[in-house]
Amino acid sequence: MSVFTPVTDADLADWLKNYAIGRLDALQGISAGVQNSNFFVTTSLGRYVLTLFETMPRAELPFYLHLMAHLARHGLPVPAPIANRDNEYLGSLSGKPAVLVSRLAGKSDMAPDVARCTRIGAMLAGLHLAGQSFGRKQANPRGASWRQHCAARVRAHLPADEQAELDAELVFQSGFNLETLPQGVIHADLFRDNVLWDGDYVGGVIDFYFAGQDALLFDVAVTVNDWCADADGQLDAARTAALLASYAESRPFTPAERAAWPAMLRAAALRFWLSRLEDFHLPRAGEMVLVKDPGEYRRILRLRAASNTTPLLPA
C-alpha cells in the first residue's frame, strides 16, 4: 500500500449512517494495492470494500466510479460503487476521497492455462462492448502522449544502450497513429493480478484506475503481453491464439487492427517499460510503490520487436 490512512471503527460506523447497508460488523485493512488504501468492510447486510484515494485527484474519480457502475450494470463482474443515501458514490473519510464498492469473489491465478486465457479474451471483449455505451470520456492516462513525456523524463537515467533502444522505439511508434483504430474505454491494466477467479469463472476484474479512452487494440496488447507470456517473456502460441480467438468471437478485429497488431504489442510493452523505469529512477516523495523490474518489459519489448515471433490476429 503506497500510503496508509487509518480508519477507526467509530468513524466508519458514523460514516455508514448515510448508507442503507446496515450496521458495521467488521473492518479489516487489505495489504495489497499500490495506489490506494483498501479495507474489507462487513455490515449486517453484506460485504464491501472501502477505498481511500491517497494520490488521485478528486476531479478524476467520478469517471472511474461511473465506469465501474456502468460495466456492473451491463452484467460484468467488476466492483460496483455503492451509492449513499444522497445517491452519491464518492464521499470523504479520514480526510480522503472515499468510496465503498461491492466485494467480489475469487483469487488471482499467476499461471493461467488455455481455458482461462479463453475466458479472459471473452471478458476483455465484454468490457469493450459494454464500454461503447458509456457516456463519459477521459484520456488514457498512460497513452501515447504520456509515453513521449515519460521517455523524456527517464532518458537521462539510462545507460547508453538503453537510451538508443528507447529512442529507436519512440521513432518506430511515432510512425503509427492509434487514433485511426477502433476506439473506446479500455481497462489498460488487465494483468493477472487484477483478475479474481471463482472456479472456472471470472469472479472479478478489479483496479480500473488506469482506464481511459484509447485504441481497443492497445488493451488487447497489454493483456496478451501479460497473460500469454512465458517466464522469459516469449508469447505462448496456444494461450495467445485462444485469447485472441475468444475476443474476436465477440468483437472481430478490423483489417486496420490486423495491420497494427505487431506495433501495438510493442507500444503496450513500451508503456510498462517506461512506467517501471519511472518508478525505479524517479520515485515520488511520500509513496512506497512496489518497484517492479523494468528489465522484464525491456525484454518483452525486444522480443515483440523481433517480427518472426509475432502471432497474427485471427481474420
Next chain:
Amino acid sequence: MSVFTPVTDADLADWLKNYAIGRLDALQGISAGVQNSNFFVTTSLGRYVLTLFETMPRAELPFYLHLMAHLARHGLPVPAPIANRDNEYLGSLSGKPAVLVSRLAGKSDMAPDVARCTRIGAMLAGLHLAGQSFGRKQANPRGASWRQHCAARVRAHLPADEQAELDAELVFQSGFNLETLPQGVIHADLFRDNVLWDGDYVGGVIDFYFAGQDALLFDVAVTVNDWCADADGQLDAARTAALLASYAESRPFTPAERAAWPAMLRAAALRFWLSRLEDFHLPRAGEMVLVKDPGEYRRILRLRAASNTTPLLPA
C-alpha cells in the same frame, strides 16, 4: 409457473448478441414462480436469470426494473437488471417483455430463528432507506383502494359469517388513513420464500413485482405477519421483538406509527386474505396460479384483531 413461454437456445443466443456478457453456455427453466416464466442463463462471463413477463403490462415494468437497479446500486442484494448494448433493461423475447437480472446466491428458510428475523428487520429498513432516494412512483398495486375493490368482488362468494367478518374489518380499516404515516417505496411481499439465505447473510431479496408507494409500516406488518408467526398464526414474541428492534435501529418508528401498529397488522393480514380469496373464487382464465389457503390469513386477521396479542413497536 402461471403460463410457460418456451425459449429456444438459438433464440436466446441470438438475443444475447445485444448484450456484453459473452456467449450462451446453458439455459434451464425454473419451476418456481407464479406470475412470470423464469430461466437460469449461464454465459461465458457469468450466471443470470431471465424473466419473461406473462401478464404484467409492459408500461408498468420500468418502475420495477429501475427500483431493483436503484436498490442494487445502494449495495442491497437484490436482482440487478442487466443493461443491453443499447443501455436498456427491458427487451422482448418469444413475443414477451423480457429482462436479464443477476443471479443471487442462497436458498429460502421457512423456519427462521431469532437471528434471521433480526437480519430481516435490518434488511427491510435498508430497503426502505435506500428507497427514499428513488425518483419514480407507482402506487402499491394491493393498497387500500385495491382492498376495497377486491372485497366487493369476492364478497358474494363468501358464507354469511365470513361476509360479516370482512364487512367489520373494512369498517374498522376505513377509520385509518395510512397516508399520514411515513411513506416510501415498499416491497409489499417480503415473505420467507422471497428471501435467499447465503450462510448467515441475506444473499438475495427477490420478487419486487408487488412493490409500490405506501406506508412503510404496512411493509413491516406484512413481513412480521409472515416471518414471526407460529404455525397457528400467533406471533412469536422473541422473533417479533427481534425483527422490530433491528428495523428500528436503522429507522426508528414515529409516535404515529406506534399508534397505528395494531391496525396495520390487521390491514396487512386483510390484504393477503383478500388476494387468496380472489385467487380461490375468481381465478383468471389462462393462469395456473398456485392457490394458497385463504383460511390461513383469515385466522391471522382474527388473531391480530384480538388486541391482547399485539406486540408493541419499540419506542
